Amino acid sequence: MDLNLLWFILLGVLLAGYAILDGFDLGVGILHLVIAKNDHERRIMINSIGPLWDGNEVWLVTFGGALFAAFPEAYATAFSGLYIPFMLLLFALIGRAIAIEFRSKQKQGFWRGYWDFTFWGASTLATLLFGVAVGNAVRGIPIGMDREFSGGLLDLLHPYALLVGGLAVALFAMHGAIYTYLKTEGELQERVHRWVWRTFWLFLAMYIFTTAATLVAVPTATANLHSFPLLWIVPVLNVLAIANVPRALYLKRPLYAFASSCASIAALVLLFGAAIFPNMVASTGPEGTSLTIYNAASSQKTLGIMAICAAIGMPFVVIYTVIVLWIFRGKTAITEHSY
Amino acid sequence: MDLDVVMLSRVQFALTVMFHYLFPPLTIGLGVVLAFLLGMRLKTGDARYEAAAKFWTGIFALNFAMGVATGIVMEFQFGTNWSTYSRFVGDVFGSALAAEGIFAFFLESGFLGVLVFGWNRVSPRMHFFAALMVAVGGIFSAVWIVVANSWQQTPAGFHLVGEGDQMRAEITDFWAMVFNPSSVHRLVHVIIGSFILGSFFVLSVSAWYLLRGKHIDFAKRSFSAALVLALLASLAAPISGHFHAQQVAETQPAKLAAMEGHFETGDGPAPLHLFGIPDQEAGVMRYGLAIPAGLSFLVHEDFETPVTGLNEFPRDEWPPVLITFASFHIMVGLGVCFIGLTLLAAFFRLRGTLFEKRWLLWIFVFAILGTYVANMLGWMTAEVGRQPWVVYGLLKTEDGVSKSVKANAVLSSIIMFGLLYTTMLALFLYILNEKIQKGPQPLTAATPEGGGALEAAAEHIDPARRHAADL
Numbered sequence: 001m002d003l004n005l006l007w008f009i010l011l012g013v014l015l016a017g018y019a020i021l022d023g024f025d026l027g028v029g030i031l032h033l034v035i036a037k038n039d040h041e042r043r044i045m046i047n048s049i050g051p052l053w054d055g056n057e058v059w060l061v062t063f064g065g066a067l068f069a070a071f072p073e074a075y076a077t078a079f080s081g082l083y084i085p086f087m088l089l090l091f092a093l094i095g096r097a098i099a100i101e102f103r104s105k106q107k108q109g110f111w112r113g114y115w116d117f118t119f120w121g122a123s124t125l126a127t128l129l130f131g132v133a134v135g136n137a138v139r140g141i142p143i144g145m146d147r148e149f150s151g152g153l154l155d156l157l158h159p160y161a162l163l164v165g166g167l168a169v170a171l172f173a174m175h176g177a178i179y180t181y182l183k184t185e186g187e188l189q190e191r192v193h194r195w196v197w198r199t200f201w202l203f204l205a206m207y208i209f210t211t212a213a214t215l216v217a218v219p220t221a222t223a224n225l226h227s228f229p230l231l232w233i234v235p236v237l238n239v240l241a242i243a244n245v246p247r248a249l250y251l252k253r254p255l256y257a258f259a260s261s262c263a264s265i266a267a268l269v270l271l272f273g274a275a276i277f278p279n280m281v282a283s284t285g286p287e288g289t290s291l292t293i294y295n296a297a298s299s300q301k302t303l304g305i306m307a308i309c310a311a312i313g314m315p316f317v318v319i320y321t322v323i324v325l326w327i328f329r330g331k332t333a334i335t336e337h338s339y
Numbered sequence: 340m341d342l343d344v345v346m347l348s349r350v351q352f353a354l355t356v357m358f359h360y361l362f363p364p365l366t367i368g369l370g371v372v373l374a375f376l377l378g379m380r381l382k383t384g385d386a387r388y389e390a391a392a393k394f395w396t397g398i399f400a401l402n403f404a405m406g407v408a409t410g411i412v413m414e415f416q417f418g419t420n421w422s423t424y425s426r427f428v429g430d431v432f433g434s435a436l437a438a439e440g441i442f443a444f445f446l447e448s449g450f451l452g453v454l455v456f457g458w459n460r461v462s463p464r465m466h467f468f469a470a471l472m473v474a475v476g477g478i479f480s481a482v483w484i485v486v487a488n489s490w491q492q493t494p495a496g497f498h499l500v501g502e503g504d505q506m507r508a509e510i511t512d513f514w515a516m517v518f519n520p521s522s523v524h525r526l527v528h529v530i531i532g533s534f535i536l537g538s539f540f541v542l543s544v545s546a547w548y549l550l551r552g553k554h555i556d557f558a559k560r561s562f563s564a565a566l567v568l569a570l571l572a573s574l575a576a577p578i579s580g581h582f583h584a585q586q587v588a589e590t591q592p593a594k595l596a597a598m599e600g601h602f603e604t605g606d607g608p609a610p611l612h613l614f615g616i617p618d619q620e621a622g623v624m625r626y627g628l629a630i631p632a633g634l635s636f637l638v639h640e641d642f643e644t645p646v647t648g649l650n651e652f653p654r655d656e657w658p659p660v661l662i663t664f665a666s667f668h669i670m671v672g673l674g675v676c677f678i679g680l681t682l683l684a685a686f687f688r689l690r691g692t693l694f695e696k697r698w699l700l701w702i703f704v705f706a707i708l709g710t711y712v713a714n715m716l717g718w719m720t721a722e723v724g725r726q727p728w729v730v731y732g733l734l735k736t737e738d739g740v741s742k743s744v745k746a747n748a749v750l751s752s753i754i755m756f757g758l759l760y761t762t763m764l765a766l767f768l769y770i771l772n773e774k775i776q777k778g779p780q781p782l783t784a785a786t787p788e789g790g791g792a793l794e795a796a797a798e799h800i801d802p803a804r805r806h807a808a809d810l
Contacts, residue, residue: 050452050456051451051452051453051455051456051457052452054403054404054407054448054451054452055445055448055449055451055452057407057411057448058440058444058445058448058449060411061410061411061414061440061444062437062440062441062444062445064414064415064418064440065414065433065436065437065438065439065440065441066437066440066441068414068417068418068425068429068432068433068436068437069429069430069433069434069436069437070433070437071429072425072426072428072429072430072433072507073426073429075418075425075429075433076418076422076423076425076426076429076741077422078418079415079417079418079419079422079425080418080419080420080422080741080742080743080744081743082419083419083420083741083743083744083748083749083752084748084751086415086418086419087419087748087751087752087755089415090411090412090415091755091759093408093411094408094409094411094412094759094763095759097404097407097408098404098405098408098763098766100404101400101401101404101405102766102770105770105773146504146742147426148422148742148743149743150743298429298430298433298434298509299430299500299509299510301509301510301511302430302431302434302509302510305434305510305513306434306437309434309437309438309441309442310441313438313441313442313445314441316445316446317441317445317449320445320446320449320450321445321449323449323453324449324450324452324453327452327453327457327460327461328452328456328460335458335459337455337456337458337459338456
């Protein structure tokens with residue numbers, strides 16, 4: 001395995017880590033307005049992710065930094081090409097952060113109502129935009145001979161990209177619902193339970209629909225499965241993990257359901273990687289303009305140095321993540337230190 | 340109107356980076372304070388340390404959230420607005436940024452949750468460890484971001500590959516890149532600046548309580564402890580600044596010339612301008628007041644050697660002289676004020692009369708603003724003084740911009756950032772003020788010393804000071 005492939009995989013790991021971890025707190029945001037019925041319940045939902053969302057978002061920051069370092073051409077083309085969606089994404093991420101921070105600092109109904117709405121809207125918009133970005137990466141964007149994005153905003157808001165955006169919202173909503181189920185008790189938990197099922201069926205419908213659309217609209221997405229038949233294990237695992245969610249729920253083992261939901265997300269990220277490889281950003285423009293893990297990469301020396309950094313740093317990251325999740329295990333309660 | 344993408348992107352970067360930098364210095368400064376307080380709580384078991392740590396943690400968390408929310412913008416913006424720059428530097432600059440994520444942000448953000456929400460969940464030992472990790476994470480983050488920025492100032496450990504549009508820098512020696520000529524000087528100066536800001540923040544809040552007659556014991560102790568850090572950091576700043584400026588004279592002579600408003604090399608000693616208005620068009624200093632041979636002495640440690648002036652560089656490679664000169668000189672002037680103020684306060688503190696000097700306490704209430712301005716101006720000197728280069732001597736700022744981004748897209752995002760950040764700043768100040776007015780929680784157990792116990796008892800009796808745990 002060469003360093004370019006290693007970094008493609010490591011970026012996949014960072015993306016999967018981000019999607020699994022921030023996925024549940026984005027999902028809590030997406031469901032915030034529909035599940036919680038009163039101020040106390042809303043605070044329970046926000047505080048269930050209170051100590052964690054910030055650390056979760058670091059996976060995105062590190063993914064961005066690693067993309068910049070390992071594949072600067074892909075970073076530069078994608079970020080400047082998707083200027084407007086990425087600016088909207090930034091506004092959404094900022095809006096979410098300040099909504100969580102400010103919401104419970106004042107008691108007035110309009111204040112809290114405003115931030116609840118912002119938290120919901122920003123979480124939903126951010127998730128939708130992540131999905132749109134993934135959809136565009138799978139489908140490809142117009143890139144010119146100068147390696148610059150040569151399309152317009154409408155190229156990015158293609159129905160297929162929007163469909164993947166919808167899939168992301170459904171996926172994170174389900175993931176967030178299962179997470180909330182783990183963190184709540186009593187009547188609220190019963191209501192969450194109904195939403196776990198609703199979001200599961202929604203996700204399943206979106207999953208089937210998106211899979212069909214991908215097979216029709218993006219024939220190249222399955223090329224790698226044909227060249228490397230061993231990769232079929234990924235969609236198989238994906239389907240098994242998704243199927244295990246209702247099974248675990250039926251068995252009343254919510255932690256197992258959450259693990260299955262995490263595995264489904266990991267498998268979807270793997271599937272995304274299998275669909276685009278060896279491209280980082282596929283081009284719908286002239287032949288040879290796709291940015292691949294070879295023509296968009298940094299030097300071998302830098303990829304090697306970064307691999308050493310990752311080898312030193314990532315075990316620690318996994319240790320902190322586990323420690324912090326362990327410290328804040330169990331049901332969420334409101335204390336004087338809560339949001 | 341024909342709007343220029345380069346200018347708009349520069350305005351947006353300046354706006355977003357300056358707004359972002361309102362928060363990290365306090366994170367770094369207060370992080371150290373929190374680690375100290377929780378360490379003392381672990382060592383002595385004194386409830387006053389816990390009460391103080393809880394109070395500052397509330398402010399730290401608010402400030403941290405603002406820093407995170409505005410920081411993610413910076414990382415995206417290299418790609419969105421400066422994609423040609425990103426292609427050119429990705430191999431080098433991107434590595435430092437990724438290292439910041441892996442080594443600093445995970446540490447900082449992971450343990451922040453434990454620090455802020457862990458009061459009833461973890462032992463004092465674990466809590467201290469979390470505070471220490473947050474403080475260390477903040478400093479690590481400064482290390483990597485200053486390394487990345489210093490490489491733009493004094494590039495080292497790289498070679499150029501490719502031609503024309505395809506040209507880019509690649510690392511040849513990682514450690515030479517990390518320890519490029521300016522990174523250690525600049526890191527030390529940034530950390531000192533953060534310590535000054537953090538300690539003046541504590542001084543400001545404590546002085547306010549003393550003037551209002553609230554939380555007296557807490558305020559006196561906090562003021563005295565923060566004064567030690569403020570004095571040491573204020574004294575260290577010009578020393579580190581001096582060595583940094585000598586390095587700038589050697590590696591970025593045009594920047595130093597602009598900082599000092601030094602237009603002509605001449606053949607004799609160079610004067611040190613204390614005041615003046617540099618006229619970039621005419622290439623002369625107007626209304627200048629200068630110490631003869633002062634600059635030669637500071638740069639070369641003798642009174643004869645000429646200092647390279649701006650005349651050695653083509654006009655189109657001059658930085659904006661007025662901004663660089665003014666921001667540098669105001670920063671130095673503020674630094675002198677910090678030394679004067681902290682020395683004066685230390686003198687009165689040793690004589691035991693500090694807390695009666697209401698006029699001085701009033702100055703300390705507002706001096707915090709000066710430390711924010713000084714930190715900001717330091718970065719302005721560094722960044723404006725590097726112009727017209729984005730990577731010194733290698734890539735001009737105007738060549739680093741994204742080619743596929745349209746002017747109206749950038750204009751729209753500037754307007755959005757402007758609105759969003761104005762709102763955020765207003766809310767931040769409002770909530771910060773509320774937290775400060777509310778003050779530390781009264782102590783629940785009587786403490787051994789008389790003053791503390793009385794204060795705690797007084798707090799306890801007064802129901803207005805008691806705050807239900809509803810927030």
